[in-house]
Amino acid sequence: MTPDRTLEKLDRDGYVILEGVIPVDQVPHVRESVASCLTAHFRAAEEQADAVRAKGHRQGGAGIQALPGIINHTQAFVPYLTDSRLTYSVQSLFGDFHRISGTSAIANHPGNDRGYWHSDWPYNQTNAAHIPAPYADVCVKLSTLWVLTEFSPTTGGTLVIPGSHRDSTNPSGGDGFDREAPHPDEIQISAHEGSVILFDSRLWHCVATNHGDEPRYAMNFGYAPWWLNLQPQRVGSPDHTAMVVEPRGKPNETPLVPEAIFAKLPDDVKPLFRHWVNPHG
Numbered sequence: 001m002t003p004d005r006t007l008e009k010l011d012r013d014g015y016v017i018l019e020g021v022i023p024v025d026q027v028p029h030v031r032e033s034v035a036s037c038l039t040a041h042f043r044a045a046e047e048q049a050d051a052v053r054a055k056g057h058r059q060g061g062a063g064i065q066a067l068p069g070i071i072n073h074t075q076a077f078v079p080y081l082t083d084s085r086l087t088y089s090v091q092s093l094f095g096d097f098h099r100i101s102g103t104s105a106i107a108n109h110p111g112n113d114r115g116y117w118h119s120d121w122p123y124n125q126t127n128a129a130h131i132p133a134p135y136a137d138v139c140v141k142l143s144t145l146w147v148l149t150e151f152s153p154t155t156g157g158t159l160v161i162p163g164s165h166r167d168s169t170n171p172s173g174g175d176g177f178d179r180e181a182p183h184p185d186e187i188q189i190s191a192h193e194g195s196v197i198l199f200d201s202r203l204w205h206c207v208a209t210n211h212g213d214e215p216r217y218a219m220n221f222g223y224a225p226w227w228l229n230l231q232p233q234r235v236g237s238p239d240h241t242a243m244v245v246e247p248r249g250k251p252n253e254t255p256l257v258p259e260a261i262f263a264k265l266p267d268d269v270k271p272l273f274r275h276w277v278n279p280h281g
């Protein structure tokens, strides 16, 4: 697909699939390193999710595991962050000074619950810090789902509603929708291992059930322009304290990258993380 066709599809449907961002022979290495980090952090992730649920917030359902800040645990995927097609798309929308707003690893275990319809931060209305609807029709953040296990109806490819990024709201906070119910316009994404699903963070999407017998591994990385305020995701920042801690709202926290890890990143990747480095880490 040409770069312009990629941007046209992203604009029209709200998402586009970039094939082969991670070369197929490198996918097992990336998947295995991400999977072992998820396994090591399984208990901590479950406790974190339970703590959020205990405050009455909607979390991903049973069998869905997320590990924010995967770059702090493995850097196996780092060479692919600056894939030329991905960079071209992000740069076309946000200019030179774009950056990564978060790196999360995901495991959807066999038989996991279906998720709820939502758009990603800062549009997810269940997060304490979110842009309130109605939204202006502007793309302020891109999400990227990195396919480490093939997405199919069997493994639970992500459910999306093409074109929903143009809507002025999304169902995560209710707003007249049943966020738990199937939607007549939903489609399920199929994608090969190593692909990246690039989408406008406003796109309505939902976790599907993995009907297979192995976990479905993926990663969700955000790309943001320099002018999007990421501070509500930063523990200890005044914005996080005011918007998340004091109202006792649902967080969307992104761990800082320790200086020692940042220092070893390739030169062309450093600009994506230099805003989020912990000098004491």
Ligand SMILES: O=C(O)CCC(=O)C(=O)O
Residues within 6 Å of the ligand: 106, 108, 115, 120, 156, 157, 158, 159, 205, 206, 207, 208, 218, 220
């Ligand atoms: O795992 C999936 O299929 C979707 C993940 C998702 O909804 C998210 O990361 O926001």
